[in-house]
Amino acid sequence: MTDLLKLDAVHTHIGHYHILHGVDFVVPEGEVTMLLGRNGAGKTTTLRTIMGLWRASAGRIAFAGQDITALPTPDIARLGIAYVPESMGIFTQLTVRENMLLATGASGFDSARLDRVLAYFPILRQKWNDAAGGLSGGQKQMLAVSRAMVEERRLLIVDEPTKGLAPAVIGHLIEAFQALKEARTTILLVEQNFHMARSLGDGVAVMDDGRIVHAGRMADLAADEELQARLLGLSLAAHQ
Amino acid sequence: MNLAKQDWAGLALLPALALIALPAMSLPTWIALTVAGAAMGMMLFLMATGLTLIFGLMDVLNFAHGAFISLGAFLAVSVMGALAGWAGAPGWLPGIAALAAAVLASAAICALLGAAFEFVIIRRVYGSHLQQILMTVGGLIVAQQLLVAVWGAQPLPLARPAVLRGSFVLGGAAIETYRMAAVVLGLAVFAGLHLLLNRTRLGLLVRAGVENREMVEALGYRIRRLFVLVFMAGTALAGVGGAMWAGYQEMVTVAIGTDMTILVFIVVIIGGLGSVGGCFTGALLVGLTTNYVGFLAPKLALGSTIALLVVVLLWRPRGLFPVART
Structure with missing residues (x-):
């Protein structure tokens, strides 16, 4: 299994604040890697740093062997990375169709792939020409995920x-x-819901205070309650 | 303009304003003032829509926008002067061709200089409103002096094309032909912008970028390129508005753009920052209010637009059709 994404001693500063303190982990190709940790551990900062939305102040991020640490965000996305932010990034004044269309290439929708994606979330087909701002929170999340899936992506x-x-x-x-x-x-996938993390994850990395404090197989973490309690503590208890 | 149900209330202000004014004057006067207000509104829309797009997408407060309005006006003087034979000739074709040449030349040159202005000045101050105000006000002063250096400090007359001089009678009211031409051009530009924004991928990107620039970049689009295009379109439209306003005033001074800047900002704020549809509605509201109040109580004409702004902001603090931004 090759590593599609690799973070090597990545540091990120936001203003005067030092948020990431040398983050190392890998995302193997073809696997689901869960990034867990309590609120404020640095998970979102890690994702935004990968996407170039915040710049790494030190370290290296490689995607498919290519150094992407200093690439502009659009160039990172064009390598085949789809990003669904915590805020979902839905354009509320655009329709559901227009939101999805923005994620496609110049030739527009691949109808077979679109049908497959919408099969997961049939409600989006019913709301196809409605403004996305009128969707419920759950429907917006479905749209955000569908938008990320509507084109073939590597990550x-x-x-x-x-x-x-x-x-x-x-x-x-x-x-x-x-x-x-x-x-x-x-x-x-960053997730605080451990039930979801356990059911989906192949690999897992746990963050705390801007560092990776554990990395391994999800099955091992799921089987070790003591390790779960030590690594995830209150976060786990609250969300399990 | 994507109108949700509640937005019809904002749009209803237009007929409401016109109907409120009707009992205070005779029907022919009302028709003449309504057409004059619509014409002024269309020219304000041309001048203001670029500013609202530039702010909405790029988050740039461009106080130098008035310089591009002035430049458009002076370019119209030069082109119409060079084409005086066409402008003065009888018949529709030569006169309309002369005006079209003046408008297109203003748009093209303002677009090119807008690209240079974005590259030299605006690009350095993205993200800082204070620096934007300082730099664009400085740019405005420099641009005004350059206009004086090229065209001189004296007011320059601009003769309208012969075919657009005079007036015709509609419902017992005398309607200036030039004002109708301004209404037609304004509606055509609004329709064109509406189609561009709602029927093309470029327009889709602009609308998305107005709402969430970061997400547009995360989807793989280089938004800085879009910024340049929108800035060029915005300054081109300012040039078109300036050219038409010059023909309306029939006299051009170096301050013609800055004199309009206050009204342009009022239009943009009433409409809701970043909204082309809101800008269109706001421009018509300002145009109609100025003309009705100017007739009924001339001393209150300028104050009436400020009062309109206050009333709208008390009702909708972010303007009539604000664009949600994340």
Whole structure:
């Protein structure tokens, strides 16, 4: 299994604040890698640094062997990385169709792929020409995930997709990610919901205070309650 | 303009304003003032829509926008002067061709200089409103002096094409032909912008970028290139507005653009920053209010637009059709 994404001693400063303190981890190709940790551990900063939305002040980020540390965000995205931010990044004044269209190439939708994506979230087809601002929180998250899936991507980076969503919606999302996993899509997923993390993750990296404090196989972490309690503590108890 | 249900209330201000004014004057006067207000509104829309797009997408407060309005006006003087034979000739074709040449030349040259202005000045101050204000006000002063150096400090007359002089009678009211031409051009530009923004991928990117620039970049689009295009379009439209306003005033001074800047900013704020549809509605509201109040109580004409701004902001603090930004 080759490493599609590799972070090597990555540091990030935001203003005067030193947020990431030498983050190292890898995302193997064809696997789902979960990035876990309590609030403020640096998970979102790590994802934004990978996307070039915040610049790494030291260290190296490589994607498919290419150094992307200093690349502009659009160039990183064009390498085949789809990013779903915690805020979902939905354009509320555009329709559902227009939101999806922005993620496609110049030739527009691949209808077979679009049908497959919308099969996961049929409600989006019903809302196809509605303004995205009128969607519920769960529907917006479905749109954000669908937008990331509507074109073939080499890596899908998703930041806390279940945050604030109803259990039924979370179930839908888990099914969609499960299907992506079965299709051997490479995914880096930040998640506080350990049930979801355990059901999807192949690999896991746990962050605390801007550092990776554990990296390994999800199955090992899921089987070791003492390790879970030590690494995830209150975060786990709150979300399990 | 993507109108949600509640937005019809904002749009309803236009007929409401016109109907409120009707009992205060005779019907022919009302028709003449309504057409004059619509014409002024269309020219304000041309001048203001670039500013609202530049602010909406690029988050840039361009106080030098008035310089491009002035430049468009002076370019119209030069082109119309060079084409005086066409402008003075009888018949529709030569006169319309002369005006079209003046408008297109103003648009093209303002677009090119807008690109240079973005490259030399604006690019250095993205993200800092204070620096933007200082740099663009400085740019405005320099541009005004350059206009004086090229065209002189004396007011220059601009003769309208013969075919657009005079007036015709509609419903017992005398309607200036030039004002109708301004209405037609304004509507055509609004329709063109509407199609561009709603029917093309470029327009889709602009609308998305107005709302969330970062996400547009994360989807793989180089938004800085879009910034240059929008800045050029914005300054081109300012040039078109300046050229048409010059023909309306029939006299051009170096301050013609800066004199309009206050009204242009009022239009943009009433419409909601970043909204082309809001800019269109705001421009018509300002044009109609100025003309109705100018007739009924001339001393209150300028104050009436400020009062309109206050009333709209009390009702909708972010303007009539604000663009949600994340």
